[in-house]
Amino acid sequence: MTRILLQALNAPALVLIAILGIAVQTSLFALWPLNYFQPDVVLLIVIWCALRRNFIEGGILTLIVSHLAEIHSAVPRGTFNVSYMLVYLLVRGSSRMVVIPDLSSFVIVTLFSSLIMKLSSTAIINLLSPHSYVLRNTAFLLFPGAAVAGLLSIWGYQWLEKFDSYTYKNSRSAESLEQDLNLDSEGF
């Protein structure tokens, strides 16, 4: 029973982790020059959802966490929703075609996803406000941002793996839970 409850609480707990991560990101990395090195917590969660959740659950979680990012930014509404959803769908689609075997290969996915996310949000902002100077700013921060996201992902995905393991959400724990439930139903 506890295991089922923990599994059910996985998604709300992931949203809470996102909220906490955003709060830390926006306040701890607010001081200059740390603000240039602020990691994108939401991006890591979106990639994790794309690779370790089913299509519907991952998509809904992506919409929720991207909205969380938007209310902590002055960015025009919907920009992060579109960008993170694009990353989610691209990562999910590419995982069908390319083998992404372990956590270390997730780092490479994160590097590319960070670039895609920044470029897509820049494109949207340019469409909404063609006279702004977002393009120049993105050119400066594109690669440092990707590098920091990649660096954080080394530990980030390990923590998320542990979190999934504790809440019986990873494949191994889910299988063992299913086996236990089968044994229970058969009277063992």
Next chain:
Amino acid sequence: MIKYLKQYRFYIILFLFLLIPIIAIDTSTRAPRNFWPHDRVIISLTAPIQAVISWGLDQVVSGFQNYIFLLQTRQDNLTLTDENRKLLNTIAGLRETEQENIRLRKLLNFQEQFTLESVVARVIARDISTEFRAIRINRGESSGIQKNMPVMTNEGIVGKVLRTTANSADVVTIMDLLSAVDAIDERSRARGVIEGYTDDTCLFRYVLRTDDIQVNDILITGGIGGIFPKGIPVALVSKVNRKPFGISQDVEVKPIVDFTKLEEVLVVTKASHEALPQEPSVRKVSAKAIEKGEPPPEKKGSTQ
């Protein structure tokens, strides 16, 4: 029907996942942006965490800085004493100018009342995105803060309130890429718009090529738009590129407020700028005095 829904379930969901963000963009561009009720709940969770972390960080940084600055106190003291001496001279000169200003205003029959009411707030967080430069402060609707109120420090303009909750507010700074502030050159009175450009630079746009703009000129708020009170310093001209052709010139400016060290701000909750009517008799006498080039008549009991 259900059979088709099941068959095309993946494509329907994919369509919805693409549609929802696009609708979010569309609705946001039409309606004025503010927090939805569920956003306020999330902000009420994150704002205290942000406040605690930023407070802790400030304590660590200020403690460290105090120690470092102590090593240079004597040198600083000498510099400040020297600066103080110069400033006292400037103040004496300004007093004279102020008196002259009052006399001239009376002569031109123009009096005005300028009042600012403000709330002090602490910066608790910055924008999640490095492309945008908004800040979050620890005061909100419960302190009388509302959307579009000007935010400043004792140095100059910081920005304006973008969104509010009960106990926090988001401020979009003048450095933000989508920000625009009407400004005038204090010296030459050339008018333009200050827009965010990089992390430490803004652009002074739509300034005519024939306008006299020089490096180190101070730009002040122009008062158009009704958000910022007129005459508050915004930026200092850092680079002027006047081309031999075209309508406008390229002017880069540096904000007067140091955004890297921004800890406390003032939110202007009430700014009134009223012209007061004068007695008709005084107006007539003043008009005659201007025609004749005479000094203005002094009132009995005047404090001038």
